[in-house]
Amino acid sequence: MVDILIGQYLAGSSALHRTDARVKIILLILYAALLFMIKKPLSYAIFAAFTAALTMTGGIGFKTVMKSIKPLRWIIIFTAAVNLFFTKGEAFFSVWKIAIAAEGIDLAVKMTVRLLCLITASSLLTLTTPPMRLTDAVESLLSPLARLKVPVRELAMMMSITLRFIPVLAEEADRIIKAQTARGADFGSGGIIRRAKSLVPVMLPLFISAFKRAEDLAAAMDARCFISGAARTKLCENRLTPLDARAGAVFVVFAAAVMAAELW
Amino acid sequence: MIKTENVSFSYSDGEQVLKNINLAIEKGSFAAIIGCNGSGKSTAAKHFNALLLPKSGAVYVKGIDTRDEKRLFEIRSAAGMVFQNPDNQMVAAIVEDEVAFAPENLGLERNEIRRRVDESLRAVGMEEYALKSSAHLSGGQKQRVAVAAALAMEPECLILDESTAMLDPRGRAELMKTIKKLNRGNNLTVILITHYMDEAAQADRVIVMDGGEIVMDGTPRAVFSDVEKIRSLGLDVPQAAEIAYELGLNGALTVDECVNAIDGLLGGARR
Numbered sequence: 001m002v003d004i005l006i007g008q009y010l011a012g013s014s015a016l017h018r019t020d021a022r023v024k025i026i027l028l029i030l031y032a033a034l035l036f037m038i039k040k041p042l043s044y045a046i047f048a049a050f051t052a053a054l055t056m057t058g059g060i061g062f063k064t065v066m067k068s069i070k071p072l073r074w075i076i077i078f079t080a081a082v083n084l085f086f087t088k089g090e091a092f093f094s095v096w097k098i099a100i101a102a103e104g105i106d107l108a109v110k111m112t113v114r115l116l117c118l119i120t121a122s123s124l125l126t127l128t129t130p131p132m133r134l135t136d137a138v139e140s141l142l143s144p145l146a147r148l149k150v151p152v153r154e155l156a157m158m159m160s161i162t163l164r165f166i167p168v169l170a171e172e173a174d175r176i177i178k179a180q181t182a183r184g185a186d187f188g189s190g191g192i193i194r195r196a197k198s199l200v201p202v203m204l205p206l207f208i209s210a211f212k213r214a215e216d217l218a219a220a221m222d223a224r225c226f227i228s229g230a231a232r233t234k235l236c237e238n239r240l241t242p243l244d245a246r247a248g249a250v251f252v253v254f255a256a257a258v259m260a261a262e263l264w
Numbered sequence: 265m266i267k268t269e270n271v272s273f274s275y276s277d278g279e280q281v282l283k284n285i286n287l288a289i290e291k292g293s294f295a296a297i298i299g300c301n302g303s304g305k306s307t308a309a310k311h312f313n314a315l316l317l318p319k320s321g322a323v324y325v326k327g328i329d330t331r332d333e334k335r336l337f338e339i340r341s342a343a344g345m346v347f348q349n350p351d352n353q354m355v356a357a358i359v360e361d362e363v364a365f366a367p368e369n370l371g372l373e374r375n376e377i378r379r380r381v382d383e384s385l386r387a388v389g390m391e392e393y394a395l396k397s398s399a400h401l402s403g404g405q406k407q408r409v410a411v412a413a414a415l416a417m418e419p420e421c422l423i424l425d426e427s428t429a430m431l432d433p434r435g436r437a438e439l440m441k442t443i444k445k446l447n448r449g450n451n452l453t454v455i456l457i458t459h460y461m462d463e464a465a466q467a468d469r470v471i472v473m474d475g476g477e478i479v480m481d482g483t484p485r486a487v488f489s490d491v492e493k494i495r496s497l498g499l500d501v502p503q504a505a506e507i508a509y510e511l512g513l514n515g516a517l518t519v520d521e522c523v524n525a526i527d528g529l530l531g532g533a534r535r
């Protein structure tokens with residue numbers, strides 16, 4: 001089974017689960033913005049501690065977090081390596097022709113912490129928010145754009161259907177790969193072009209099946225009175241509670257601490 | 265409940281899929297439609313809730329002509345439909361949201377949606393799973409959720425378009441039990457399109473289609489007693505009826521009847 005964490009909601013009742021999805025999205029954006037402005041090591045330490053505390057509040061295990069980091073490990077390693085080798089500065093030490101600058105080490109560590117924090121925080125959002133609430137929140141946040149004739153409702157619907165079908169299609173791809181492997185197809189070896197070519201017999205049936213599924217889903221939606229562009233009501237409206245105010249307050253304290261560390 | 269008058273239909277490639285179908289489904293009845301692939305049974309079903317419109321003739325649902333676009337919501341909520349593939353017909357990842365989809369489309373108030381979701385899930389015995397992700401359900405459970413999702417429109421008729429085809433025997437039995445309970449207990453009209461003869465035998469009425477036409481229509485007993493004709497259409501009869509037929513005992517439909525008939529035969533031989 002292909003392990004995909006996107007849209008894999010873990011049911012729970014922690015404060016993090018109960019916070020309004022819109023508040024979580026806005027705070028995540030502010031969090032990311034702040035994360036890319038900081039420079040001092042102390043700020044990074046505060047960020048890492050805050051992220052760890054959030055993870056614990058949400059009752060999310062270390063293993064689950066690792067699962068969402070794992071698919072991105074090459075990007076993290078690559079980014080760290082680029083910063084490590086290509087940052088110019090006073091050579092800290094050099095082996096053969098490769099010189100590593102102190103600034104390079106500093107930057108590589110910071111970038112790694114940054115990416116780890118960002119991945120963890122964003123997967124916390126999807127792990128503690130049911131997909132439907134998430135798309136409702138996006139719809140609600142983008143609703144001012146509806147005045148500019150942006151089809152916000154349809155976009156939100158598309159997003160939730162995408163989230164719903166990612167695991168289905170991942171499973172399907174897995175099944176096709178196994179079926180092809182059973183008939184002697186070789187996916188693991190050869191150069192990059194050969195490997196890309198060997199994926200054609202996987203993508204083709206996958207696309208055909210995706211279209212078939214789309215057709216079925218469209219009929220099922222029609223049969224249940226879905227009309228594109230028509231006004232719909234909602235079973236659960238996102239509603240702000242005192243908890244959301246507290247979530248905001250916690251974030252403000254955290255942001256103030258980071259600022260203080262920066263200006264010290 | 266549903267009435268068709270001289271309905272004919274062809275897809276754009278010109279081949280005629282339905283020829284002059286005249287059919288009346290009574291309220292509260294349980295009708296099964298059987299037939300080979302390409303016999304037009306699914307196409308006919310899609311006419312019952314205005315997913316397809318007849319090329320000629322007319323279809324009436326609760327007396328409303330399905331071509332009346334202004335009353336589309338009324339037609340579709342009167343005739344709910346459950347499809348074949350449990351994964352492909354789910355819009356939402358969480359069971360409760362899936363069931364809420366139709367009432368949300370109908371623009372109902374939140375309290376009303378809540379009531380319908382709870383009632384529909386209870387009707388199919390899936391209320392414990394309301395907040396679960398549908399990915400972790402079995403095939404039979406997914407189809408029961410799909411039934412609940414249709415029930416949330418409070419339909420008078422439920423159309424199951426080969427909804428048992430992709431299920432394992434246990435899932436099939438689960439779904440059949442649910443459907444029969446809804447038919448008997450809630451007086452819901454059921455139209456079951458199926459490939460399984462033992463399912464069709466549980467209905468009040470069996471309609472056999474072949475080449476876009478209705479070729480047989482009657483009680484399961486009447487239809488399945490004509491074993492020769494059913495076989496000539498490329499279909500099977502339920503297993504009990506088949507054993508009885510091969511033994512030269514006509515008229516047995518259920519396992520019990522078959523056992524009794526065989527018992528009678530053996531008793532006769534002993535005498």
